[in-house]
Amino acid sequence: MSSNNTRTAIVTGASKGLGAGIAKALAGSGAAVVVNYREDAAGAERVVADIAAKGGRAIAVRSDVTRGDDVRELFDRAREEYGPVDVLVNNAAVVTFAPLSHITEEEFQREMNTNLLGPILTTQALAAQDDIDAASIINISTAGTLTHPSYASLYVASKSAVNAFTIVAAKELGPRGIRVNAIMPGPSDTEGSRAMGFPGSAQEAQAIADTPLGRTGTPEDYGPLVAFLASDDARWITGDVILASGGMR
Ligand SMILES: NC(=O)c1ccc[n+]([C@@H]2O[C@H](COP(=O)([O-])OP(=O)(O)OC[C@H]3O[C@@H](n4cnc5c(N)ncnc54)[C@H](OP(=O)(O)O)[C@@H]3O)[C@@H](O)[C@H]2O)c1
Known part of the structure; x- marks a missing residue:
């Protein structure tokens, strides 16, 4: 497998959970990693x-992905430390399991802003860099978009909107x-599911059972797949949306 030696990666929501595992795997494959929280x-x-x-390179940077100014500062900080960002993992998300009657306007905005607007703002920030000639964005969705x-x-x-955004953004950004x-x-x-x-x-x-x-x-199950998607391999x-669920569908 080719290495990620020259890569600078931002992993959003990497202070815990799947994001932490993904950040460690990317660093293990040679990328310099910005651990966002x-x-x-x-x-x-x-x-x-x-x-x-383990001999890897990483810094922690605070940024709320729902805020455009924060996201621009996150990219500025990453570039200052490691150079242009060419790997972006949109992992930060919030989850609630609740009946329909519990969905308030405020909760709708909190969840949609974190889970969908966040990846849109970070993708814009990555694409706004005019000194990259290749990059890989990996959005963390859920098998729930299949199992409902x-x-x-x-x-x-x-997350279904994230899947659709992934496919459409791939068409727009592919030529670059x-x-x-x-x-x-x-x-x-x-930590989130606990x-x-x-x-x-x-x-x-x-x-x-399913x-x-x-x-x-x-x-630890997801880092190797993300590192692969980030690599030249x-x-x-x-524009693909890949199931990684031990076969649950
Ligand atoms: N766990 C599962 O069973 C499961 C299954 C399928 C998909 N997923 C997906 O996998 C991803 C990670 O889930 P997880 O269970 O590992 O989550 P988690 O343990 O709850 O951790 C969430 C992370 O997101 C960060 N975050 C939340 N809002 C943020 C914001 N506005 N700006 C920046 N960071 C923010 C948190 O940062 P702070 O704590 O620093 O605030 C934390 O690092 C999510 O996209 C989730 O939808 C999880």
Whole structure:
């Protein structure tokens, strides 16, 4: 596999969970990694320390992906430290499982702004760089866009929009050598899913029963796939939305 030696990667929401696993895998493949977070500075610094302990390069940068000014500062900081950004992983997201009657206008805006506007703002910032001749964007979607779990209408709608955005953006940015793909993880053990009471729940038991490989995912399961999509080995893959769920569909 070709290396990511010359790459500068931003991973949004990498202070914990799948983003942390993805940041470590990208650093392990040679990329310099910007570990983005919104509130959890300590978590982001732990990820940076783990990467440094293995000889990798990383910095932690606070930025709220729902805010255009923050996103521009995130890219400025990344470029200042490591040069042009040519790998972007849109991982930051918020999730609620709730009945339709619980969806307020405020919750709609919080979820859509984080899960959809965030990736749009970061993709714009990557594309605004006029000194890159190739780049790879990987959007983290969910297998829920195929399985359509109950009480996840807003979350699944936001991620289905991410899948569509991925395919359309790939068409627009392809002529500039910017590839755009998404992956659809299955239910996984993360700080976020723990906070929602997923481990040990009836939903977790059902998810395992519905997964041919017989378990839930871990942050380590997704890093190698993202590192592959970020590398030149994936040079002919764009506009794809790839299921990575132990076979759950
Ligand atoms: N876990 C699962 O079962 C599962 C399954 C399928 C897909 N996914 C997808 O995988 C991704 C990661 O999920 P996870 O479970 O690892 O999440 P998590 O443990 O809840 O972590 C979420 C991360 O997103 C960051 N974040 C939230 N809002 C942000 C904002 N406005 N700006 C910047 N960062 C923000 C958080 O930062 P701070 O904590 O620093 O605020 C944190 O680093 C998400 O896209 C999710 O939809 C997860």
